[in-house]
Amino acid sequence: MELLGETVRSCLEDSGVDKKDVDGLATTYLPGVFDGKTHLHFFTNHILQYLGIRARFIELLDFGGASALAMLYRATKAIRSGEANNVLCLIGGKGSDVRTRGVTVDGLDRVEGGVSLSPFNHLLRVYDDMNPVSDYALVAKRHSELFKTTDVQRATLAVKQRRNAMNNENAIYREPLTEEAVLSSPLVCDPLHMLEVVYPVDGFHAFLVSKNSSRMRDIDVLAYGEAHWSELPVELPDIVTTPASESSRRAGFELSKVDCFQLYDSFTITVMLQIEDIGLTKKGGAGKMVEDVDISPSGDLPLNTGGGSLNMGQPAYMSGGVILEEAIQQLNGEAKGRQVDGANVVYINGIGGWNRSHSTTLVLGEPK
Amino acid sequence: MKFSVREILQHYKESFERGVLPYLRCTACNHSFYYPRDGCPKCGSVELALCESCGSGTIFSYTVIHRKGLPDSMYAMVELKEGFRMYTNLLETWSPRIGLEVRVTMRDTKFGKIPFFKANASEPPIRNDYSGGTKPSGID
Numbered sequence: 459m460e461l462l463g464e465t466v467r468s469c470l471e472d473s474g475v476d477k478k479d480v481d482g483l484a485t486t487y488l489p490g491v492f493d494g495k496t497h498l499h500f501f502t503n504h505i506l507q508y509l510g511i512r513a514r515f516i517e518l519l520d521f522g523g524a525s526a527l528a529m530l531y532r533a534t535k536a537i538r539s540g541e542a543n544n545v546l547c548l549i550g551g552k553g554s555d556v557r558t559r560g561v562t563v564d565g566l567d568r569v570e571g572g573v574s575l576s577p578f579n580h581l582l583r584v585y586d587d588m589n590p591v592s593d594y595a596l597v598a599k600r601h602s603e604l605f606k607t608t609d610v611q612r613a614t615l616a617v618k619q620r621r622n623a624m625n626n627e628n629a630i631y632r633e634p635l636t637e638e639a640v641l642s643s644p645l646v647c648d649p650l651h652m653l654e655v656v657y658p659v660d661g662f663h664a665f666l667v668s669k670n671s672s673r674m675r676d677i678d679v680l681a682y683g684e685a686h687w688s689e690l691p692v693e694l695p696d697i698v699t700t701p702a703s704e705s706s707r708r709a710g711f712e713l714s715k716v717d718c719f720q721l722y723d724s725f726t727i728t729v730m731l732q733i734e735d736i737g738l739t740k741k742g743g744a745g746k747m748v749e750d751v752d753i754s755p756s757g758d759l760p761l762n763t764g765g766g767s768l769n770m771g772q773p774a775y776m777s778g779g780v781i782l783e784e785a786i787q788q789l790n791g792e793a794k795g796r797q798v799d800g801a802n803v804v805y806i807n808g809i810g811g812w813n814r815s816h817s818t819t820l821v822l823g824e825p826k
Numbered sequence: 827m828k829f830s831v832r833e834i835l836q837h838y839k840e841s842f843e844r845g846v847l848p849y850l851r852c853t854a855c856n857h858s859f860y861y862p863r864d865g866c867p868k869c870g871s872v873e874l875a876l877c878e879s880c881g882s883g884t885i886f887s888y889t890v891i892h893r894k895g896l897p898d899s900m901y902a903m904v905e906l907k908e909g910f911r912m913y914t915n916l917l918e919t920w921s922p923r924i925g926l927e928v929r930v931t932m933r934d935t936k937f938g939k940i941p942f943f944k945a946n947a948s949e950p951p952i953r954n955d956y957s958g959g960t961k962p963s964g965i966d
Binding site: 577578580581582584585586587588592595596597599600603644645646647648649650689690691692693697 | 835838859860861862863867886887888889890891892893899901902903911912913914915924935937940
């Protein structure tokens, strides 16, 4: 909670908005990430009580990593319709409390009773898994089988993102990285290696969406799309396509007009799935594309320009805040050491859920 | 026929006890599915048939889970001959690959008797660095 208070104070200072003028909240939570607590009802009230904010607009989103982008969109809509003037968007919490218990947020039922993860618990949770890593590993394995994607290609993506991180003073991991080092890091869930998997950290992102201007550049939502696939992955026609294929189509934004891309990077394979699903290449083409393109800020396809959450860490098991922060810094010319020249349009895609049920596509740029 | 969730779960439990893999088939659209609902997830019809699978299928995808201080285990998606897919752990499968034929095998666990899968053809343990997924946690 202290971390939350500190982040919000710094956000309000930056935005020049007085706390008493904040009249909206959009947030999300996962079990165990708020001081280790699993069950919190009336969650938004806990947050507002602590911060001392009275709201007239509240949105609690439940899409994991895809929530952050939905918050920004819904806050913008609320302001446009006059339901609120200043909406605080909050994403984060602690990864450490859950981690020290030897599980992920998708495995809390292993250490606590009475926790449900699915309507089919009795046929799912009886097996040994390490979700979300093991479920994404199934996807990576099948992607390799169907499209001849190699371990080296996934490692290349990790290396290229690390190169971007080396110029980002906020990144945790900034030492040079090689494909060999990625592939010789321990296998967590075959074929995914340790250095292809995000590390859960403690932290918050706070964004203030306001109808007033601030010292920051005025930006607006240029396009948005959302898709929620309810099927268990095992019941989908195949597991190598994500709802990003649908949310991006719904956003319908021409990719040639984009200056840089921030794609959700819980794992290397996650980025590759989105590269295909948002239409940068055809299905199965991500391996080759990752080899060919320069994803650095000055490259032909600036992507995860701050190194992504693979190098920034994943606050509270959700990377949505990390990609949104990088997008906003790029748009404001504040991406020190990694600025994309003329970053006027940023394309962001978020994925949520151990089973990739949720995808949000958000394009930010100058108001039209 | 229309079945309650209770009746469906009873069919599943009894099937597991008899060593048979149950599933559901929608008699309106013919969609086969494993995870029990009282309506077809595809067309919404409540006209369902309680079925028994032949227990044979192929690996749709799999992963070997490595953890410090624990034996490796194998988590997988298996596609049954009847067309439905399910999550499982693979046991005694020494050379896993996508497309490999596997067969259901019921094991007693702390959750009761539940279905696992193992390679159809008996293959010798040729790899020393890999436990073959013999003991996922949950098997007492």
